[in-house]
Amino acid sequence: MPTEALKVGVLALQGAFREHRRMLESLGVSVQEVRLPADLAGLSGLVIPGGESTTMGKLMLDYGLQGPIRDFHAAGGAIFGTCAGAILLSRTVLGAPPQFGSQPSLELMDITVQRNAFGRQVDSFQTDLEVSGLNTPFPAMFIRAPVIGAVGEGVEVLARQGKQVVLARQGNLLASSFHPELTRDARIHELFLTFIPQAPVYQTSVALPG
Known part of the structure; x- marks a missing residue:
């Protein structure tokens, strides 16, 4: 299917949403920034970017x-x-800061994630990662990255960094510990596009309460 027929949202509450938008648009995809429930109308795919997960989760609830x-x-x-x-x-989320209470999440994917498992900002690194389905390694960038510590029976592991799971798929859900949008390599985004239905799947007139 031509990518110009796809309309994909990028959650634009906080974090690296602009980088994802640029990557998707470079592939010919129509992109909608999502800040309110009504912004999901007419979409068939959604990207949730990297950023500060506690802040993003609380904003997701607030909006x-x-x-x-x-x-x-x-x-x-x-x-x-x-x-x-x-x-x-x-x-399941492990390692949420105690001062913030529990980490809000969508609880859609049968994985357990450990926050900041690769260390702090100063421990950021880039490495060539072997990814299932890609012919050559992917230049993965890890920044305060989480680890997928456990996966359910329906989850397919697509990449590991050492023994740690860093890319996994469950149906049309894809989760990565690293930041593919911060590279010039679009292959992970191209992989995601293959999961997206050909037509919009969601219509809503819901707006922000109050």
């Missing part, structure tokens, strides 16, 4: 997006979460 994003996926919408986005997709 009434948690339920509509779950409904979007239930209607067939594909979702790609990178770094903080992978945390927000997961069923």
Whole structure:
């Protein structure tokens, strides 16, 4: 299917949403920034970017997006979460700062994610990563990256850094510990596009309450 027929949202509450938008647009995809539930209308895919997962999760709740994003996926919408986005997709989150209480998440993907498992900002690194389905290594960038510590039976592991799972798929959900949008290599985004339905899957007139 031609990519120009696809309309994909990028959650634009916080984090690296502009970089994802540029990557998708370079592939010919129509992109909608998502800040309110009504912004999900007409989409068939959604990217949840990296950033600060606690802040992003709380904003997601404040703007009434948690339920509509779950409904979007239930209607067939594909979702790609990178770094903080992978945390927000997961069923179980470990390592949330105690002062913030529990980490809000969508609980859509049967994975357990450990926050900041690769260390702090100063421990950021880039490495060539062997990814299932790609002919050559991917230049993966890890920044305060989480680790996918456990996966359910329906989850396919696509890449590991050492023994740690860093890229996984469950149906049309994709979660990565690293930041593919910060490279010039579009192959992970191209992989995600293959999960997206050909037509919009979600219509809503819901707006921000109050």
